[in-house]
Amino acid sequence: MIIRYRVLGPCQALRADGGEAALSGARLRALLAALAGAAGRVVRADELIELIWEGDPPGNGTEALQALVGRLRRVLGREAVDSVAGGYRLAAGAEDVDLYVFERLAAEGAEALAARETARAARLLDEALGLWRGPALADLPGRDGDPVVVRVEQRHAHARKDRLAAEVALGRAAPAVAPLEALAAERPLDETVQALRIRALRAAGRGAEALRVYDEVRTVLADRLGADPGAELRDLQAELLSGDEPPTVAVLPLRLPARPTSFVGREGELDVLVAELGKRRLVTLIGPGGVGKTRLALEAADAEAWRWPGGVGAVELGSVRAESEVPSAVLTALGGRETQSWGATPRDALTRLVEHCASRRLLLLLDNCEHVIGAAAE
Missing domain, CATH: 1.10.10.10 (Winged helix-like DNA-binding domain superfamily/Winged helix DNA-binding domain)
Incomplete structure (x- = not known):
């Protein structure tokens, strides 16, 4: 048997x-x-x-x-x-099936790490990574484009990063530097990996080298994306220059709406959507009303919640009447306090929303946004 x-x-x-x-x-x-x-x-x-x-x-x-x-x-x-x-x-x-056991253990390890249960996170992630004997679905022809392969290999990279983050948090930064450098070489545009690498260097007493790495990362981002480093890396550079300890970033207490029924029969679509979320900053679902876009998006967001330390939140925009109201609606849904002063413009609300989210890595679901699509896109 x-x-x-x-x-x-x-x-x-x-x-x-x-x-x-x-x-x-x-x-x-x-x-x-x-x-x-x-x-x-x-x-x-x-x-x-x-x-x-x-x-x-x-x-x-x-x-x-x-x-x-x-x-x-x-x-x-x-x-x-x-x-x-x-x-x-x-x-x-x-x-x-080891692939799905790996995903469960990796998700539990990520949750433990976010909850600062570092030793438990390390054990779970060690168990997850110990299942990995080679490429996922290695015997499947054309595996490179398979949604399950894309998803699980992305989670493998995240599990490696989380395990190294646990190592740094446990006070063992020095031995984590070399594997972090290898992971950063594989994912040169992943700012979370680069930030962890820089933190490990600093914790290992190699602050000058950490600053050099920051400059290298900034150059790569500019050359390949035409973009500046994000807020996490910029804040880390400021800490390195000042010698301050990194601030603690609060996690947003976001919750997805409860789903009253089980989700069956659309696992293929779910796999494709989850894979897209791993590759792009913005994914849009389109289709006639009633086909299940909202439910599919909620299931995908729930499946990927482990990847977003800042939380996963859903914003219902069906009742929003004007595009100018969208930033305020999103800010309110995220728990931000917006005090609308007399004469404030819609751009002011958007600026406050950006500032509220800038230090967090979160996944945001905007539902029923077709009538305010311009503001939702912005």
């Missing part, structure tokens, strides 16, 4: 006795990787054919897939793969 699947690296199926099922053939491993990556969700037959044969299936792709599924059942046991109308499902839950 198969009890555990590994897809963080070469695909493996482990039996209850600790033995490993023999998965011979690249396409057999690709099929298992595709099914395990779905963690118990149904994968359509046409999608499996596209994934396994990369757009070049044999003459009858459906029959070839059926034969491949038969081979996999002979290796894993017939009960391991269910036939469902239009596709197939691996009889396994998220806790049976």
Whole structure:
């Protein structure tokens, strides 16, 4: 009986006795990787054919897939793969697949780190990172564009960063410098990684080097993005120049609206949206009223909440009548106190909103904004 699947690296199926099922053939491993990556969700037959044969299936792709599924059942046991109308499902839950166990542990570690439970965070993140044996879904052809791969590899980078942040917080900055330099080299435009690297250098007594790194980062951002460093890096430079200790940044007590029902049947869309959130600062959902844009956005925001130490907040703009009211509505939803003085302009409200959010890294969901789209975009 198969009890555990590994897809963080070469695909493996482990039996209850600790033995490993023999998965011979690249396409057999690709099929298992595709099914395990779905963690118990149904994968359509046409999608499996596209994934396994990369757009070049044999003459009858459906029959070839059926034969491949038969081979996999002979290796894993017939009960391991269910036939469902239009596709197939691996009889396994998220806790049976290392990819999803990794995501759970990484999220719990990030939450513990945000709550300043540093030692617990370190243990959880060590357990999560210990599951990583190589590229996610390594046996899946065309894996680079797969939404699950994009999502989990981004979370792997965040877990590495969080583990190093825990190391610095535990007073072990010096040994964290080298792995932080390696992570920063992989993600040169990730300002949170660069800021952590600079903090580690300072904590290790290498303040002059920390300032040099800041200058290097500023140059890279200017050359590649045409942008200046963000508020976190600028504040860190000021601390380095003054010798002050870094200020504590308050976390916004934001909460997403409760969802009264479970969320099923749209996991593919959710994976795509989560992947987009990891790549872009702004993502917009469009579609007719009633198709579920709000619910999908809330589920994605909830799934990604671990990435945003400043909080995740939702702002309902359906009742806002004029574009000039949007900044005030957002500021109020974020818990900011706006005192509107006589003669103040809408730009004043926007300026206060920017100042309120500048020191925080947060995810903001603007709902029902089509009638005030210009102000929402700004």
